[in-house]
Amino acid sequence: MKRLWNVFKQGIIYENPLLMLLIGLCSALAVTTNVSNGIGMGLAMTFVLLFSEIIISAFRKVIPNSIRMPIFIIVIAAFTTIIDYVMQAYFPELSKSMGVFIPLIVVNCIIMGRVEAFSYKKGVLDCVADSLGMGLGYTWVLVAIAAIRELLGNGTFAGIQVMPASYQPILFFTLSPGGFLVFALFISFNIWLKGRVGKARAGRDIVKEDAA
Amino acid sequence: MIKIFIIALLINNVVLMRYIALCSYIGMTSDVGQSVGMGFAVTFVTVLATAATWPLYHFVLVPLHLEFLKILVFILVIASLVQLVEYYLKKNVPGLYAAMGIYLPLITTNCAILAVTFENISNNYSFITSIVYAVGVSAGYLLAMILLAGVRIRIRNSTVPKFLQGTPILFVATSLIAISFMGFAGLIK
Numbered sequence: 001m002k003r004l005w006n007v008f009k010q011g012i013i014y015e016n017p018l019l020m021l022l023i024g025l026c027s028a029l030a031v032t033t034n035v036s037n038g039i040g041m042g043l044a045m046t047f048v049l050l051f052s053e054i055i056i057s058a059f060r061k062v063i064p065n066s067i068r069m070p071i072f073i074i075v076i077a078a079f080t081t082i083i084d085y086v087m088q089a090y091f092p093e094l095s096k097s098m099g100v101f102i103p104l105i106v107v108n109c110i111i112m113g114r115v116e117a118f119s120y121k122k123g124v125l126d127c128v129a130d131s132l133g134m135g136l137g138y139t140w141v142l143v144a145i146a147a148i149r150e151l152l153g154n155g156t157f158a159g160i161q162v163m164p165a166s167y168q169p170i171l172f173f174t175l176s177p178g179g180f181l182v183f184a185l186f187i188s189f190n191i192w193l194k195g196r197v198g199k200a201r202a203g204r205d206i207v208k209e210d211a212a
Numbered sequence: 213m214i215k216i217f218i219i220a221l222l223i224n225n226v227v228l229m230r231y232i233a234l235c236s237y238i239g240m241t242s243d244v245g246q247s248v249g250m251g252f253a254v255t256f257v258t259v260l261a262t263a264a265t266w267p268l269y270h271f272v273l274v275p276l277h278l279e280f281l282k283i284l285v286f287i288l289v290i291a292s293l294v295q296l297v298e299y300y301l302k303k304n305v306p307g308l309y310a311a312m313g314i315y316l317p318l319i320t321t322n323c324a325i326l327a328v329t330f331e332n333i334s335n336n337y338s339f340i341t342s343i344v345y346a347v348g349v350s351a352g353y354l355l356a357m358i359l360l361a362g363v364r365i366r367i368r369n370s371t372v373p374k375f376l377q378g379t380p381i382l383f384v385a386t387s388l389i390a391i392s393f394m395g396f397a398g399l400i401k
Contacts, residue, residue, distance in 0.1 A: 022379060025234040026323050073291065077284040085280065100327050100334070103283050107323050109235055176229045177390040184383030188375050 004129040011133030017110045018141045019190040024110035027101050028142055029179045035158040038146030039139065040094045044087065044102060046135025048079045049111050053119040053127040060120050072115050073106070080106040110138065141186070148182050149173045213344055215400055220348030222396040226324050227356040228389060233324035237356060238382055240315075247361040250319075251354030253312040255347070257297065258325045261290045262346040265329045266339055286329050291320045324353055359389055 015021060018028050024045075031041040052075050056063070063071050084102045087095040095102065105111070114134055119127040150156055153173030155163035163169075172178045226232045233254075241247045265286050273279055298316045301309040319325065328349050332342040363385045372381050 022238065023235060025238070026232050029234065030231040070288070070291070073287055074284060077287055081280060081283050084283065100330050103330050104232075104323050104327060106283055106287055107326050175390075175394065176231065177387040177394070179231065180383045180387035180390055184376070184380040184387065187383065188380040191378070191380070192375065 004125060007126055008129040008133040011137040016137040017134055018138060019187055023113055024108045027104060027108060029183055030101050031098050032142055032146040032149055033174045034150045035143060035146045037097055038142040041098060042139025042142045044083045045105060045138055047083050048105050049135050050131040051079045052076045052111055052115055053131040054124055056115050057119040057122060057124045057127040076111050077106045145182055145186060149178060216341060217344050217348040218400055220345055221352045223399060225352040225356060225393055226349045227353055228393045232327050233322055233353060236322055241357055241361040241364055244361040247357035249312045250315045251357045253315040254319055254322060254324060254353055255350035257294060257319055258328050258346045258350040259343060261293055261325050261329055262332060262342050264289055264293055266332055266342050269333055286326060290325055294320045
């Protein structure tokens with residue numbers, strides 16, 4: 001149980017896919033103009049990640065090494081198709097506002113990366129913990145970015161008016177330059193946070209930040 | 213037609229305005245030559261992928277009522293297309309292969325290519341329009357790559373505030389480039 005918990009919490013801060021590993025950026029910025037989009041995208045992503053990891057981990061002993069990549073892609077594409085159609089049927093509004101980014105989950109580096117690096121080697125239970133951790137790590141960053149952008153750019157939170165009526169929305173934040181700026185500050189904050197935590201846990205190995 | 217091209221190239225720039233293909237945009241722009249190679253490789257494959265997936269969708273998947281296999285089929289087509297192109301260039305056009313061959317395997321999962329093929333379908337573009345759109349989007353990608361690669365050279369020689377060093381400053385620079393691109397919005401009524 002302790003081991004699963006450790007796997008789970010890796011994804012939330014230390015190996016957070018967006019802030020630490022800097023993968024899966026496209027969808028993270030595009031859908032974060034408001035909070036409900038952020039939550040929707042996070043859940044869709046977690047769904048695909050969870051089931052892809054379970055399936056691949058369950059079949060990892062029979063998947064030949066040389067053709068593993070095409071097989072991974074097929075599995076991921078199947079679950080992406082499912083979530084795409086489910087969202088079109090039950091959340092048509094959400095699906096429309098996210099547009100092409102739902103089908104693009106299939107080429108999201110996070111899923112391919114986790115499947116290749118984790119579930120092809122580990123058991124099913126570990127994979128459930130890993131995918132939920134990664135999914136949650138992805139979702140909280142999405143929601144946090146979306147909250148800042150929606151609050152400043154629109155004066156609302158998940159569609160509910162929060163700012164006083166006299167507040168003049170700063171449109172900049174809902175447009176694309178604002179997204180880049182907020183994300184830059186987010187990474188910066190996280191590097192600082194990691195430095196602080198790293199000092200406190202001196203001696204422990206932490207994923208080395210590479211300036212890419 | 214020209215309108216679609218200009219919109220895809222400048223007004224709705226794929227990287228700066230729509231956040232597609234950010235991974236390679238940040239990862240592959242550490243020098244100008246590399247970003248140009250990557251940009252042209254993406255252009256090449258995007259146009260080829262459009263030319264392959266559009267007929268496949270309209271003449272195979274639609275008559276068979278298999279539209280739901282779109283995601284699966286497109287990604288496999290693009291992946292195998294990239295492989296074929298790589299082998300073909302290696303054997304027959306070694307000069308071109310030397311220039312952009314190493315980038316080819318990297319772009320199988322480039323979001324821009326897949327996004328273009330999906331959008332051609334969802335916007336109901338004709339074949340010719342699809343090709344124009346593909347060229348426009350990938351030219352926009354190339355432009356953004358070159359711009360950031362240029363900015364990165366300047367960043368290297370200047371003093372960056374400590375808390376923005378590394379990746380954050382790249383996003384700040386991108387944000388500023390994006391602001392300047394917003395000026396193009398009035399270009400087409």
